[in-house]
Amino acid sequence: MQEQFEPLKNDLLLRAARGEKVERPPMWVMRQAGRYLPEYHEAKANRDFFECCRSPEIASTLTIQPIDRFEGLIDAAIIFSDILVIPQAMGMVVEMVDKKGPHFPEPLKSPTDGQYEKVMAKDVDVKGELDYVYKAISLTRLKLKGRVPLIGFCGAPWTLLCYMVEGGGSKMFVQSKTWVYKYPKESQALLQKIAEICVEYLALQVAAGAQLVQVFDSWAGELSPASFASFSLPYLRYISANLPTRLKEMGLEPVPMTVFAKGAWYALEDLCESGYNVVGLDWLHDPAEAFKVANGRVVIQGNADPGMLYGSRAAITATVERMVEGFQKGKQGWICNLGHGITPFVNPDDLKFFFEEVHRLTK
Numbered sequence: 252m253q254e255q256f257e258p259l260k261n262d263l264l265l266r267a268a269r270g271e272k273v274e275r276p277p278m279w280v281m282r283q284a285g286r287y288l289p290e291y292h293e294a295k296a297n298r299d300f301f302e303c304c305r306s307p308e309i310a311s312t313l314t315i316q317p318i319d320r321f322e323g324l325i326d327a328a329i330i331f332s333d334i335l336v337i338p339q340a341m342g343m344v345v346e347m348v349d350k351k352g353p354h355f356p357e358p359l360k361s362p363t364d365g366q367y368e369k370v371m372a373k374d375v376d377v378k379g380e381l382d383y384v385y386k387a388i389s390l391t392r393l394k395l396k397g398r399v400p401l402i403g404f405c406g407a408p409w410t411l412l413c414y415m416v417e418g419g420g421s422k423m424f425v426q427s428k429t430w431v432y433k434y435p436k437e438s439q440a441l442l443q444k445i446a447e448i449c450v451e452y453l454a455l456q457v458a459a460g461a462q463l464v465q466v467f468d469s470w471a472g473e474l475s476p477a478s479f480a481s482f483s484l485p486y487l488r489y490i491s492a493n494l495p496t497r498l499k500e501m502g503l504e505p506v507p508m509t510v511f512a513k514g515a516w517y518a519l520e521d522l523c524e525s526g527y528n529v530v531g532l533d534w535l536h537d538p539a540e541a542f543k544v545a546n547g548r549v550v551i552q553g554n555a556d557p558g559m560l561y562g563s564r565a566a567i568t569a570t571v572e573r574m575v576e577g578f579q580k581g582k583q584g585w586i587c588n589l590g591h592g593i594t595p596f597v598n599p600d601d602l603k604f605f606f607e608e609v610h611r612l613t614k
């Protein structure tokens with residue numbers, strides 16, 4: 252598979268992720284393919300969200316849109332897909348409701364509700380069920396012609412459990428909390444099952460052409476430090492420990508791995524020792540302080556508040572200045588990104604200005 256792809260013309264992201272010294276910090280943004288881009292709406296038209304994910308042609312087109320628009324400014328593409336394709340592969344129905352987000356008609360209610368037993372009993376065919384993702388990755392690599400590396404990803408076990416029991420996004424996390432505090436053993440069994448699927452899924456993404464992988468634990472901040480240690484960290488570690496082994500078995504080289512545990516500021520020390528090359532930070536961290544904690548053990552990715560893109564040009568410049576200074580100009584150990592996904596109401600020209608300011612200030 253790998254032989255058919257053109258060599259990378261820009262490998263800045265991969266070099267920085269491996270901790271090497273670089274001429275400038277690489278950058279990309281989470282959710283860079285998405286609703287803030289008019290060309291996204293045009294290409295997606297009236298199609299269902301998951302229909303776009305399942306079509307390698309559409310998914311690759313959407314993935315490459317920000318690379319075309321911000322040519323020369325950004326250094327990575329991330330495959331257009333969603334973290335919720337794993338629950339789908341596990342047999343759950345997930346719909347994407349326009350302007351509302353994901354919806355599971357039949358969430359897991361309790362360990363004895365029948366749904367849980369069904370999900371736990373299913374022998375998931377990670378290769379077959381998610382074949383469309385691997386096809387989208389290979390097609391995107393072909394179309395990218397080596398312009399920038401392609402990032403693969405999955406949801407972290409804890410975050411996926413939240414969606415599977417809440418049935419969608421949540422503000423109160425009533426069901427997730429019920430599961431961890433009332434059914435800890437059954438929660439851990441489910442988390443382990445998801446973690447094993449994540450390893451296989453990421454390995455197959457690498458086999459298809461993904462050159463770095465990121466694990467999104469978007470709801471880590473809902474846990475206490477103690478419950479993070481029981482219900483999130485062990486499964487993040489399982490993935491980082493087992494993915495390289497699985498790749499080796501498949502005759503593949505290891506790829507850099509990134510963990511993004513949003514809101515888990517209390518766990519930065521643990522995340523620096525969790526077996527990932529890169530630790531993604533949200534905007535609750537002060538760049539200089541986080542950089543000191545990391546102390547060269549991992550590369551830091553992040554962490555501008557995505558909300559600053561609603562501000563004035565002066566506010567954008569000030570945010571970039573603080574990051575560039577805190578991360579010591581990004582000659583080593585920093586991948587520039589936002590602290591979470593870009594939001595749908597941002598003007599793409601303001602994001603472009605953000606990118607230009609990073610380039611100007613890290614020359």
Ligand SMILES: Cc1c2[nH]c(c1CCC(=O)O)Cc1[nH]c(c(CCC(=O)O)c1C)Cc1[nH]c(c(CCC(=O)O)c1C)Cc1[nH]c(c(CCC(=O)O)c1C)C2
Binds near residue numbers: 285286421
């Ligand atoms: C990495 C990624 C994701 N989704 C999408 C991508 C595509 C690649 C990219 O980053 O450009 C497309 C992606 N996924 C979705 C969209 C919007 C679809 C549309 O309405 O057009 C896009 C472009 C839909 C989606 N999918 C999800 C939500 C959140 C709902 C909630 O608040 O709980 C939503 C709204 C779940 C989801 N999906 C994802 C996460 C982890 C990152 C994060 O925290 O933002 C999460 C939590 C990951």
